[in-house]
Amino acid sequence: MVTWRGAPHLVACLDALAAQDRPHRTLVVDNASDDGTAGLLAAHPSKPEVLRLPRNTGYAGGIEAALPQVSTPFVAWLNDDAAPSPGWLAALEDALDEAPDAAAVSSTLTLPDGTTQSTGVRLTADGHGADHTEPAAEVFGFCGGAVLLRTAALRASGGVPSSFFCYYEDTDTAWRLRLAGWRVLGSAATVRHLHGASTRPGSARFHRWNERNRLLTLLRCAPAAVALRELARFTAITALLPVKRDVPDAANFRMGLRLRVLGEVVLRLPGTIGARRRIGTRATIGRGAVWRRWAAG
Template identity: 75%
Template sequence: MTSADSGTTVVVVTWRGADHLTGCLDALAAQSRPHRTVVVDNASTDGTATILAEHPSRPEVLRLRRNTGYAGAMAHVLDRIDTPRVAWLNDDAAPEPDWLATLEDALDSQPLAAAVTSRLELPDGSTQSIGVRLTADGHGADLTEPSDEVFGFCGGAALLRTEAVRAVGGVPASFFCYYEDTDTAWRLRLAGWHVAAAPKARVQHLHGASTNPGSPLFHRWNERNRLLMLLRCAPAGVAVRELARFAAITALLPLRRHRPDAANFDPALRLRVLAEVVLRLPRTLRERGRVGRISALGRGAIWEAWAGL
């Protein structure tokens, strides 16, 4: 299958995915709609390369010299996509055979939408995500109940218009992992695009097979990237408020006799997050300026329309 035969490139990012990658590739090979498959291997050392070389679907492979994270890999491959649509798919996700067809039809039917998100289901059958909402404090949170509209897409399984993503600045490679999808959705909305949901596009997701949700590293990336996303995309007052709130909670935590056990309430971790945000602040503010220049809608209008819903 060449890119000329299909309008979609499915990008699978993997890192040490030997234990679950075959299931993803098998599911892609069973899709009812033709497509191009590109696997970006983040310098795996666990036999992933052998699995990719021997899989009968013979996916295209882009092997990176170091682990650049999900965001870095997506950013790296975007310039190599020559199809009008690009799908994001986690390596621990196995879509149903009509998944891509359902997403393509949904995107084609909604010309104002730049992205369509899938229904991700956990192995026990429960719904992990049918889209992303924007909380009152600027977190991106998975929606698990049907909704007429979604703020953003879940990067675990979604379909996007390639040129729309490029036009709003691509994928934030420096995020490494987490919030690259919500940040991209923010910028698409600022540019005037919509994000749609296709709950009939079903994907079984192992969730956390490559990362460890709840770990200190997870919380470090999560907290840092939320603040960076707000500094890049949100109204200035919101971004400053949330950064100040994060700093204030961090300062007060050592004074509390009892504090939550979760890693994101560890003062040392939070101080590291603040340090990383401060070090990246000059670059982030330059990026904020670029986001402003491509925006057709005001940051405040997007925030008022979506935050807290």
Template identity: 75%
Template sequence: MLRTTVVVVTWRGAAHLADCLDALAAQDRPHRTLVVDNASDDGTAELLARHPSRPEVLRLPRNTGYAGGIAAALSRVDTEYVAWLNDDAAPEPGWLAALEKAMRPGVAAAASRLEYPDGTVQSLGVGLTALGYGADLTAPGTPFGFCGGAALLRTAVLRDTGGVPASFFCYYEDTDTAWRLRLTGWDIAAVPDAVVRHRHGASTRPGSARFHRWNERNRLLMLLRCAPLPVALREWVRFAGITASLPVRRRVPKAANFRLLLRCRVLGEVAIRLPATLRERRAIGTRATVNRGVLWRRWTSG
């Protein structure tokens, strides 16, 4: 019996996608593989057509990012569980079995153990910082959320709690989802036995301007959607204040997220999305069974 659809989102992944598909073919638990191809133009389509595992393919007409790809696939998932998997990730053979075993009553999502190619831990789940950032956990414990690079979720619960924020494009769609799961009373488990080797950054470049733009914008949108309103407003004001101070600062960090134009673009994009984001906040609040402030105090020191 197939209990899980593994959704792999790819964009120009020809250099590493075969390793991911080979690892899925070696799983010791039956499953369905659905690859979302974000309009790749590098031979990915041909690789998918000739791969011996014969995965199902949903080819999109444009690049919708990781969040958009997962969202597009969700309507095609008819199994109890849906797994999210990066195209540059290769799970060990027992990965899916370990995740399915962890889906006890009350658990809506299970986080994998992601490792860098040298075996060091990248993530055992995601914590929530006092500034509202999602931060990968590298020590065993109970996480607030999961890293979307390799995780398992209950399909019906994901749909019932609002699905995937496709407009995020990539980054923070996982922590936003964790917020919504926990606001409706569901738990999230860490599964150290569900091991995945991850070529982190093979599809995107951590530290690049686009990386920081998506991270900063989506963190603010996530907080406006899910967090206590004073926290969301505090972080928006803090981000805007730092941005306004940059032209008169004597020393400005060299990181891309301190570039004035990038930060102004983030503020503009958040402002444009604000009416829709506030409507989404109301919908999330209507479904919630746990107080936002209670969750914030439980999972952060802020």
């Protein structure tokens, strides 16, 4: 579990983990919280192990920092504002035990009002990773807020893209697992999720990370034609904003934010191209085959 200034909701998450009916080890990555989180962790009866980082590395950085500490066959990712049902972990473990060709099993995340937030991640025709909200035995990818993965498969596929900070680290990881020949399962194991307790969906920071990391994921994992098409589309929309009428009043249509996204993508291109090559050498299924199977037409 990764936390940053999670004091308002952290205890509920720890309580839910302590109530799991399957043995497990709890490791909390504290991203340099300064809101009393350290004291709450130390005082909790479940006595979770804590890896405190010197700075906030985001969700992706926190998960990547935790991986060297993991020695179990399975590793679960869990948001600090999520509270899994008591049988959650057992259901996910059983699902992977019964499907040796699956590397991950997603959860059913529900919002406080009972509506379904996510049963996994679907891939849209323009390369967005979007929440799947219907029950499904198999999904393109998992929602990183509550998922169980095979540790060896995660490591072999390249781990977690820690430089993403947050958002799309789950889609990118699932995509690489797909390219390596693994399946991703859905499940009915439920997790109550506050959603956006640490980061505000719709904020400028949210859109910056979301737009940048989507483009980076495509450049790393998608067929080259798709990745270049979507990068060109993003650039063209940005260039036309000054003369376009009826521009949506949303942060991701602000010129400054979009230019920053493009600048960050360009600066990361050499490393991203290198990552794309490494992903390709580990792949057992072609990028085009994965795209055709999962991208919505």
